Amino acid sequence: MNKTLIKMRKLLFALSFVGMLMTQSLAYSSTILNLTLQETEQQEETVSDETLEEEAPVVEETVFEEEEEEMDAAEASFTQELKKRFIEGGPGFMGIVLICLILGLAIAIERIIYLNLATTNSQKLTTGVEEALSSGGVEAAKELCRNTKGPVASIFYQGLDRINEGVESAEKAVVAYGGVQMGQLEKNVSWISLFIALAPMLGFMGTVIGMIQAFDKIEAAGDMQPSLVAGGIKVALLTTVFGLIVAIILQVFYNYIIAKIDSIVNDMEDASINLIDILVAQKK
Numbered sequence: 001m002n003k004t005l006i007k008m009r010k011l012l013f014a015l016s017f018v019g020m021l022m023t024q025s026l027a028y029s030s031t032i033l034n035l036t037l038q039e040t041e042q043q044e045e046t047v048s049d050e051t052l053e054e055e056a057p058v059v060e061e062t063v064f065e066e067e068e069e070e071m072d073a074a075e076a077s078f079t080q081e082l083k084k085r086f087i088e089g090g091p092g093f094m095g096i097v098l099i100c101l102i103l104g105l106a107i108a109i110e111r112i113i114y115l116n117l118a119t120t121n122s123q124k125l126t127t128g129v130e131e132a133l134s135s136g137g138v139e140a141a142k143e144l145c146r147n148t149k150g151p152v153a154s155i156f157y158q159g160l161d162r163i164n165e166g167v168e169s170a171e172k173a174v175v176a177y178g179g180v181q182m183g184q185l186e187k188n189v190s191w192i193s194l195f196i197a198l199a200p201m202l203g204f205m206g207t208v209i210g211m212i213q214a215f216d217k218i219e220a221a222g223d224m225q226p227s228l229v230a231g232g233i234k235v236a237l238l239t240t241v242f243g244l245i246v247a248i249i250l251q252v253f254y255n256y257i258i259a260k261i262d263s264i265v266n267d268m269e270d271a272s273i274n275l276i277d278i279l280v281a282q283k284k
Helices: 002-088 091-118 122-135 138-146 151-161 167-185 189-221 226-283
Strands: none
Touching: 091 167, 091 189, 091 226, 122 138, 122 151, 122 226, 138 151, 151 167, 151 226, 167 226, 189 226
């Protein structure tokens, strides 16, 4: 009996020991499994982030390319629409209005370049002429004006060239040559104003002719069909719109040119007064 109890105790002890080992093994296995799962999740997140980073530029490039294509398509459609409307308006009056636009822009650009080149620092020139008269005399001042571009320098040169005849002669020369320079500044500007007035007139004439053609078609058909009226009216309105657009564009350039001319003329007048004062002071 005692031997049986002893064997039972040994068996229970062995079973408990095995159970402890199994429990520890399971705990250790679960810990390793959790660590493995965490590492796997971290790797997956890293891979997904890298994938997103790689895909992001591709998506941005795709969007940018699509925007460029849309802009190109919009520009192409605008150009095509402009050509279509120009052809629908009729080559006769639309062509004449287009010639007015081209000639007006050519003259306006030429005047803008000329006026910008004619703009000088008159205050600096006046100071230089005064110093040259004090140090080198009239010839030094004339040489300075000869080497300076612009209408103010030309007026100064003419006044200095007549100084030997007296201050009154120099003043008359300045006034007379100022009028010459003003005429050169305003050269061909009247053509721009002509094209500004002519372009909408041609457009209105095209409108009237288009309406006449529409009524002629109605009379020939003997019926008031909307398609006959709409076609003629559309052509008529296109010529008017194109003429008004040309006039608006040229009017902007014309106003800029007139403002520039006024600025240069005021500068010329102010500089001429200063020159006469300097000459009077030199004579004293």
